[in-house]
Amino acid sequence: MGQVGQVGQAGRVGQVEQAGRIQSMTSGPWLLNLEDRADVERYLEGRGLVAAGDLPIAISRAGAGNMNLALRVMPAGAPSFILKQGRPWVEKYPQIPAPFDRTLVEAAFYAEVEHDPRVAARMPAVLHVDAENHILVLEDVGAGGDFTSIYAGAAIPSGALTALIEWLGWLGSMTPQTDRRDIFTNRAMRALNHEHMFDFPLRDGNGLDLDGISAGLGAAARDMAADRTYVDAVAALGRRYLADGDTLVHGDYFPGSWLRCGDGVRIIDPEFCFLGDAEFDYGILVAHLMLAECDTAAITHVKAAIDTRRLNAALLAGYAGVEIMRRLIGVAQLPTAVGIDRKRALLNLSRRLVVEPDKGFV
Numbered sequence: 309m310g311q312v313g314q315v316g317q318a319g320r321v322g323q324v325e326q327a328g329r330i331q332s333m334t335s336g337p338w339l340l341n342l343e344d345r346a347d348v349e350r351y352l353e354g355r356g357l358v359a360a361g362d363l364p365i366a367i368s369r370a371g372a373g374n375m376n377l378a379l380r381v382m383p384a385g386a387p388s389f390i391l392k393q394g395r396p397w398v399e400k401y402p403q404i405p406a407p408f409d410r411t412l413v414e415a416a417f418y419a420e421v422e423h424d425p426r427v428a429a430r431m432p433a434v435l436h437v438d439a440e441n442h443i444l445v446l447e448d449v450g451a452g453g454d455f456t457s458i459y460a461g462a463a464i465p466s467g468a469l470t471a472l473i474e475w476l477g478w479l480g481s482m483t484p485q486t487d488r489r490d491i492f493t494n495r496a497m498r499a500l501n502h503e504h505m506f507d508f509p510l511r512d513g514n515g516l517d518l519d520g521i522s523a524g525l526g527a528a529a530r531d532m533a534a535d536r537t538y539v540d541a542v543a544a545l546g547r548r549y550l551a552d553g554d555t556l557v558h559g560d561y562f563p564g565s566w567l568r569c570g571d572g573v574r575i576i577d578p579e580f581c582f583l584g585d586a587e588f589d590y591g592i593l594v595a596h597l598m599l600a601e602c603d604t605a606a607i608t609h610v611k612a613a614i615d616t617r618r619l620n621a622a623l624l625a626g627y628a629g630v631e632i633m634r635r636l637i638g639v640a641q642l643p644t645a646v647g648i649d650r651k652r653a654l655l656n657l658s659r660r661l662v663v664e665p666d667k668g669f670v
Contacts, residue, residue, distance in 0.1 A: 389446065468573050502549060538662060607670050
């Protein structure tokens with residue numbers, strides 16, 4: 309993962325326009341343009357994904373689209389579906405380069421979980437994979453939205469939390485096929501996530517205007533970065549994150565990856581998947597329950613599953629602590645309106661979880 313650059317929104321538009329000119333002269337990837345419905349129609353019709361009789365289509369963004377371009381496509385005479393393309397940048401932060409092959413890693417994850425119908429049933433079905441253009445066509449499981457409303461005080465139903473915990477258990481019991489293990493090292497995406505989770509937030513002079521988010525947050529971040537014990541412990545966890553393991557991990561198991569659907573919870577966006585510690589996904593889950601100030605019963609619910617699976621609670625606590633920190637003083641901010649006092653308290657919690665993980669998280 310490269311350093312955070314200076315390409316802004318205008319730069320991203322320029323990249324799209326330049327890509328359009330290039331692909332008209334070469335056989336390079338077709339980078340879709342949300343603002344050009346005709347361009348999307350040409351792509352879909354040319355690939356046989358929409359019949360001429362089902363035109364015109366309607367298109368809209370499908371969710372927040374933090375990492376990728378995700379479109380809900382509504383043909384005139386056929387069921388809707390989701391069109392997802394990972395471009396060579398982060399969709400929400402176009403100044404940040406991103407691995408172009410991430411949708412192909414995601415496609416491999418979907419193919420792998422087909423070996424356990426319980427895991428696959430709680431994910432969208434894959435309708436088509438266009439490896440040439442790094443595009444997935446996915447089942448549209450509905451517009452019920454994700455669970456990011458919990459940051460604004462919405463409750464997470466006990467049944468939904470049970471489903472999320474169950475899914476992690478099923479995923480962790482899978483043994484990936486030997487011929488897919490190489491793709492699940494997912495080194496480029498892990499390098500990107502490592503940069504923004506374990507490194508960038510604690511880097512002196514990283515350029516983030518944290519006081520523009522919450523007055524006083526910049527000073528709190530500097531205090532964290534000056535705490536050598538904390539920084540060293542975070543770095544050690546980062547090295548462990550980059551090491552290869554045996555358990556297939558979703559890699560970004562937070563409320564934006566959980567969808568509310570009529571038939572229950574669905575899980576999406578496994579492009580950060582890798583073979584590593586099962587504790588990582590559980591740690592991210594716990595961190596976001598804490599960030600959303602969910603009640604103690606929710607944390608206890610997860611703790612029971614962790615005990616049942618005999619996971620390393622100290623390692624899990626460490627991962628949770630780092631995730632709390634990066635969501636407060638890193639690039640990937642959450643849609644929360646909590647004040648600086650609460651943020652300082654959460655940063656103190658992050659320190660305890662990372663430096664004293666044996667104390668647990670409940």
